[in-house]
Amino acid sequence: MVSRVIPVDPFDLVIFGGTGDLARRKILPGLFRRFCAGQMPEEAQIIGAARSEMDDDGYRQLVRDAIEEFGDKPVPEGGALDAFLARLGYVQVDATGTDGWEELSRRITEDRVRAFYFSVGPSLFGDLAERLHQYGMASGQSRIVVEKPFGHDLGTAKALNAVLAQHFDETQIYRIDHYLGKETVQNLMAVRFGNVLFEPLWNAQYVDHIQVTVAETVGVGGRGGYYDKSGAMRDMVQNHLMQLLCLIAMEPPAKFEPDSVRDEKLKVIRALEPVEPHHIVRGQYDATEKEPGYREDVEDPKSRTESFLAMKVHISNWRWAGTPFYLRTGKRLRARTSEIAVVFKDAPHSIFGAEAGRHRNVLIIRLQPNEGMTLDVTIKEPGPGGMRLVDVPLDMTFADALGPDADEVPDAYERLIMDVIRGNQTLFMRGDEVEAAWAWTDPIIAGWAARNDVPKTYDAGSAGPEDSLMLMHRDGRKWREIKA
Secondary structure (H helix, E strand, O other): OOOOOOOOOOEEEEEEOOOOHHHHHHHHHHHHHHHHOOOOOOOOEEEEEEOOOOOHHHHHHHHHHHHHHHOOOOOOOOOHHHHHHOOEEEEEOOOOOOOOHHHHHHHOOOOOEEEEEEOOOHHHHHHHHHHHHHOOOOOOOEEEEEEOOOOOOHHHHHHHHHHHHOOOOHHHEEEEOHHHHOHHHHHHHHHHHHOOOOHHHOOOOOEEEEEEEEEOOOOOHHHHHHHHHHHHHHHHHHHHHHHHHHHHHOOOOOOOOHHHHHHHHHHHHHHEOOOOHHHEEEEEEOOOOOOOOHHHHOOOOOOOOOOEEEEEEOEOOOOOOOOOEEEEEEOOEOOOEEEEEEEEOOOOOOOOOHHHOOOOOEEEEEEEOOOEEEEEEEEEOOOOOOOOEEEEEEEEEHHHHHHHHHHHOOOHHHHHHHHHHHOOOOOOEOHHHHHHHHHHHHHHHHHHHHOOOOOEEEOOOEOOOHHHHHHHHOOOOOOOOOOO
């Protein structure tokens, strides 16, 4: 299989926060990979912008070091890196002042796509948008990319959307969630809407329940200050898991185009029922002999912020009435894994008798690691001795199925940045979508404060609090194992 690389039109990309961690780890190495793949036109220009005092050569050295350190494979020979670095420049700017803005505006090319990546804290979004307008860079060809968090609650999300809307139309605002750029997430839509095998079964009549798990082995680490103000609900559920839920549950859009897809996602969020307190389990990881606990990591011995969250969610519409969605995410768990499991109902009648046991078809969509899909099907166990049934996986691991081309699949940031340049908003969140997600999330968080809720502790390296297992057991179900 030969992957097709479609070049984009010439563009200018300005990365505010161009010396920061996200730029060095993800954005710049990703852009280099797109350059090596032949997707970046010769006229493209990338400008780093930050407060650090630095010239163009100093920035190119910073980027060279970042690509060599954080690139996922060795730098190719033949001068590719030097050719990429030649397209880079740097401008020292003050986001809240006037320094550097005239220089930046002079470097921007007229009459081409110009994208501004806000790889900075949300408190600076308004200042950056205002100065781009003030210095004549906010044209109809301009696009801005903003990272989460998109607000801290509904009120701040509305305020943030209003600030950005003062100078940019909604069609120019790209709210990036890297989960939507993952190859497997997009394959979820392809599997649903491109195969007659699945879509007729994708409803409450045939699906028993759906599990969404995003587990991490790391703790909050150096993000303790931010994380303790956010917790698993704001950091993961309100955005990443919510987006996965929408793609799983939405109705088929009329077309695969931005507003058609996002309209259907919005309908899912608005159909979410309020979650009962006994359908939520919050947890904090405990200290071990070698690792500190959550409260030590955030330096607050009385913190009540959750590092783990499991919840049972229902969607009030005809397709999913009565089918529970179980969401689970946490830090310091047994293994790093992200997956969606669609568990189908039992066959209406077993001709093999009770001794054959209970067997179900399960579609597992793995987001990380080893991206791919597995469908568990029931067959006869080989050999004599009667009809004994076993479940076996039909496995499609991308690395196995695509062979060498699997290495050429762009990572999430690569794909999404190129979508910004193309002007394709399909995999980005719309403002009303963000606000609807907060409108559902806020009452849950407020309920914890009103009840003085305290997270359950759990052992680092486990599957989370015991209460999360009971969340499923009460319904006669169980979580898929988080395998180390």
